Amino acid sequence: MAGGSTTTSAHAGSHGSSGGGDGASRRDFLALTGNALLAVGAGSVGYAFVDYMNPSADVLALASTEVDVSQVAPGMSITVTWRGKPVFIRHRTAEEIKAAETVNAKDLPDPAVDKDRVKKKELLVLVGVCTHLGCVPLGQKVGDLRGEFGGWFCPCHGSHYDTSGRIRKGPAPANLEVPAYDFVSDKVIRIG
Amino acid sequence: MAHPLYDNALVKWVDHRMPIFSLYRHSLGDQYPAPRNLNYWWNFGSLAGLVLVTMIVTGILLAMHYTPHTSMAFSSVERIMRDVNYGWLIRYIHANGASFFFIVVYIHIFRGLYYGSYKAPRELLWMLGVVILLLMMATAFMGYVLPWGQMSFWGATVITNLFSAIPVVGKGIVTWLWGGFSVDNPTLNRFFSLHYLLPFLIVGVVVLHVWALHQFGSNNPLGIDRKGPQDSIPFHPYYTVKDMFGVGVFLVVFAAVVFFAPNYMGHPDNYTPANPLVTPPHIVPEWYFLPYYAMLRAVPDKLGGVIVMFASIAILFVLPWLDTSRVKSASFRPIYRIFFWILAIDCVVLGFCGAKPPEGIWVIISRLGTLWYFAHFLVLLPLLGFLERPSPLPQSISEPVIKGGGAIAGARAAPMEKA
Numbered sequence: 224m225a226g227g228s229t230t231t232s233a234h235a236g237s238h239g240s241s242g243g244g245d246g247a248s249r250r251d252f253l254a255l256t257g258n259a260l261l262a263v264g265a266g267s268v269g270y271a272f273v274d275y276m277n278p279s280a281d282v283l284a285l286a287s288t289e290v291d292v293s294q295v296a297p298g299m300s301i302t303v304t305w306r307g308k309p310v311f312i313r314h315r316t317a318e319e320i321k322a323a324e325t326v327n328a329k330d331l332p333d334p335a336v337d338k339d340r341v342k343k344k345e346l347l348v349l350v351g352v353c354t355h356l357g358c359v360p361l362g363q364k365v366g367d368l369r370g371e372f373g374g375w376f377c378p379c380h381g382s383h384y385d386t387s388g389r390i391r392k393g394p395a396p397a398n399l400e401v402p403a404y405d406f407v408s409d410k411v412i413r414i415g
Numbered sequence: 416m417a418h419p420l421y422d423n424a425l426v427k428w429v430d431h432r433m434p435i436f437s438l439y440r441h442s443l444g445d446q447y448p449a450p451r452n453l454n455y456w457w458n459f460g461s462l463a464g465l466v467l468v469t470m471i472v473t474g475i476l477l478a479m480h481y482t483p484h485t486s487m488a489f490s491s492v493e494r495i496m497r498d499v500n501y502g503w504l505i506r507y508i509h510a511n512g513a514s515f516f517f518i519v520v521y522i523h524i525f526r527g528l529y530y531g532s533y534k535a536p537r538e539l540l541w542m543l544g545v546v547i548l549l550l551m552m553a554t555a556f557m558g559y560v561l562p563w564g565q566m567s568f569w570g571a572t573v574i575t576n577l578f579s580a581i582p583v584v585g586k587g588i589v590t591w592l593w594g595g596f597s598v599d600n601p602t603l604n605r606f607f608s609l610h611y612l613l614p615f616l617i618v619g620v621v622v623l624h625v626w627a628l629h630q631f632g633s634n635n636p637l638g639i640d641r642k643g644p645q646d647s648i649p650f651h652p653y654y655t656v657k658d659m660f661g662v663g664v665f666l667v668v669f670a671a672v673v674f675f676a677p678n679y680m681g682h683p684d685n686y687t688p689a690n691p692l693v694t695p696p697h698i699v700p701e702w703y704f705l706p707y708y709a710m711l712r713a714v715p716d717k718l719g720g721v722i723v724m725f726a727s728i729a730i731l732f733v734l735p736w737l738d739t740s741r742v743k744s745a746s747f748r749p750i751y752r753i754f755f756w757i758l759a760i761d762c763v764v765l766g767f768c769g770a771k772p773p774e775g776i777w778v779i780i781s782r783l784g785t786l787w788y789f790a791h792f793l794v795l796l797p798l799l800g801f802l803e804r805p806s807p808l809p810q811s812i813s814e815p816v817i818k819g820g821g822a823i824a825g826a827r828a829a830p831m832e833k834a
């Protein structure tokens with residue numbers, strides 16, 4: 224039944240102006256409101272069903288991790304787990320910082336300047352998940368390939384990241400994500 | 416309809432109240448007329464059914480000993496392999512059965528492509544087949560995650576991440592699929608739940624598929640309609656016997672792999688427990704996904720790659736309308752026949768590219784292969800209907816048999832009406 228005709232007849236019915244149309248219009252009104260409520264009900268139950276699959280409270284509760292970074296010497300990297308994902312913490316050398324700072328951000332696939340990606344120049348904190356399809360890039364261990372820009376290299380489909388974790392070459396669309404983190408003290412950061 | 420053919424009183428009694436025996440006889444028995452000229456390529460439908468049943472039976476058995484938890488999934492599968500009675504057999508049948516399911520279904524699909532089985536009036540039948548293929552892909556993908564090895568984990572990560580290519584909502588969708596911030600226990604649990612469910616949905620769609628099939632019956636190697644009873648033979652016993660013979664041959668090959676090369680089609684990395692912090696140096700999907708994977712990587716753009724990959728299947732849904740030729744069987748389409756084989760080779764080549772690292776020559780071949788795949792459906796098929804001159808069709812299915820010698824009969828046949 225067309226919505227338009229339903230409302231008109233319901234309207235006519237409420238004025239009692241159409242003889243014999245009364246019963247029909249009342250029925251139309253009930254059908255319309257009934258169906259509308261049904262849609263609202265189904266929608267809200269459906270929302271619960273869909274949201275059921277989203278991260279649960281206990282998963283969300285694990286959302287922060289504290290790390291002591293004082294033992295990470297220049298040139299060294301560590302990997303910690305946060306929300307089930309690897310987080311890269313690299314203590315950058317002076318050359319690495321320089322390489323990251325001298326790039327012209329405008330020329331990059333995902334423009335970003337190095338100073339917006341760190342809290343302390345030396346300490347680069349990144350989510351170690353390739354922004355292409357989620358592999359963990361190489362570059363944390365000493366013998367690892369680091370790609371053409373000295374940062375990280377994702378072997379899955381060949382994405383190269385620089386010493387600021389920015390995408391430089393390959394299929395990944397975005398820079399390695401910088402997670403939210405704070406310095407709890409000089410030595411300890413809290414991620415998340 | 417009551418048949419005096421039922422001797423057994425109980426059968427008669429039941430069939431009168433619920434004609435289940437008659438339903439069977441009309442669907443797959445002596446009351447179901449089939450074209451008399453079906454060749455062995457028509458065996459693969461019933462084979463697919465056999466494999467589906469095998470997967471469900473072995474799957475339900477596996478589930479009795481499998482634990483869908485990240486801390487125990489891998490070891491529970493190893494326990495099935497080592498400690499559970501015949502666990503190795505059940506698991507190897509299930510794991511290789513998935514591969515054979517795809518072998519059988521891919522042959523079944525290419526049979527349809529060759530003989531034009533997707534054309535009117537079988538479009539819906541074809542489209543239901545494509546739905547089955549999609550459900551199979553989802554099922555196999557989730558099944559492969561269950562043993563929770565390195566390939567399980569990283570395959571799941573890469574494939575679910577495909578959805579992050581969707582603008583705006585992509586990331587939210589991925590988190591929702593995972594039930595967390597990475598592939599983890601909630602993901603494994605829901606994949607197990609869905610892996611149990613989907614095969615039964617496949618059974619449902621197979622019922623629809625067969626229902627649609629029975630509306631007009633099977634296509635046949637000549638691709639022409641049956642003109643009368645002389646063109647048909649009853650399904651039982653003729654095709655039940657032929658199908659059983661095919662089952663025998665199939666089981667020989669299947670058993671040979673299960674017993675002598677059960678890990679041939681698998682990947683050794685999946686015998687390493689999942690480690691969320693280390694990606695294996697070379698991740699590849701199962702062989703049956705390789706051509707799509709090659710297409711995904713052929714496109715240098717993330718969203719573009721994902722679209723192309725899904726489009727490669729989606730295009731099959733509209734195939735009945737892309738092919739403009741009214742002649743079904745490639746036997747009478749000299750040019751299409753060549754392109755059919757090129758397409759088949761193209762898919763195999765793409766499969767090889769999908770297994771290679773995405774570098775150098777492989778990227779170029781993947782790109783050309785992808786381009787050809789789409790050109791075949793979007794350019795060649797629409798044009799061929801107009802450009803190709805089909806060879807003359809026989810008058811009827813039985814004519815070559817009755818007059819003796821297909822070639823002579825074909826030559827004598829009146830030229831087909833212009834398509």
Ligand code: HEM
Nearest residue numbers: 470471474475477478481510513555558559561562611614
């Ligand atoms: C369309 C039918 C099915 C397909 C294509 C399929 C596919 C697969 C695949 C590819 C695997 C991974 C095998 C491996 O490498 O270890 C698997 C595992 C598994 N499947 Fe299925 N499956 C199907 C039906 C079922 C059903 C109906 C169940 C019932 C619960 C089931 C239960 C399991 C279990 C428990 C595992 C984990 C054990 C293992 O990895 O061997 N499957 N499935």
Ligand code: FES
Nearest residue numbers: 353355356377380
């Ligand atoms: S996941 Fe890193 S390049 Fe594809």
